[in-house]
Amino acid sequence: MSLRKSKIPAELKPLLPRGGRNCVPLYFADQDLWLFADPSGLIRRDGELTRWEWHEVQQIGWDRDTDTLSVSWPDPGKAPLLLKNPDSAMLKAFGDYARIYLQKSQIYTQFSTLPSGTKVRIAVRAKADGSRFSEVVAFGALAPGDLSALSSLESQVRDMAGLPA
Template sequence: MILRRDRRLPEPLAAHLAARDAPLASAELADGTWAVVARAALAVVGPSGIVVRSPWHEVERGTWDGDESVLTVTWVDGVRAPLELKVHDAPSAERFTRALRERVQSSLVHSESAELPGGAIVMVHIRRDEDGALFSQVTARGRLRDDAEERRLVDEMERHARAAVGLTT
């Protein structure tokens, strides 16, 4: 059996990262940049510095496509285009993708979801930002009617989720 050791983030690139962004896992990308899973954020770093840096509470999920060796990161806000990370060495991506999943999950403290009368699914997440503060995040899948009753239901869901973790107002 041949044991292989994953390549490490080169020191000149690591020097661009702040101390709070010390790599927990990293993966070389096909374009020569590196994706870094850090305690506080996901970063992409290249020779001239940080290309992307997003705190974990902004990440909705990462989806691995093994056939293409691409990790697609989607964002909670649903506005930013997904970030596609083409991994240079797919076999070494396992540790990176595991670490990414763990960090996204670590930002989620509590979640609740419900289907509204109009059919949209609303999710309320209590998340931890990169400084450790808790806050609520409301997202929806499907079309919202945006009427008074729907707003009341969403507000009640958010109040309930916040109360479940001791957040008020």
């Protein structure tokens, strides 16, 4: 896989980590917007620079039918970032590297159903500095009887990943 460094405009390189040397770009001409997959995080440039470390990103998806790239977050209540019409020549390299970087932040994930029927995702994630933390996402309302089960599930996941319970 090539990092396709030559596609990053010279005026953006000073704004990027290490001058953009490890950034894989993706351009959205309709919006004059750039996304960069960098080992340290996902970077958005559209007039201003916004950066998310990989542990702050849940998933990056591509919908070929609508020509839309989506970035979803661990908080299911936070609307996904939806970007249309990326430069198709840059899409594969960006997707390949973004997937690698994102997967490095996801140590372990377990899906479960609580006594009330609410589904949850419990994950152990890694930050760029190597520290690890657990992340609990509920896909619905929690009932009072769910809290004990959820605490037990999180402790099990943390233990499996070598974190204190």
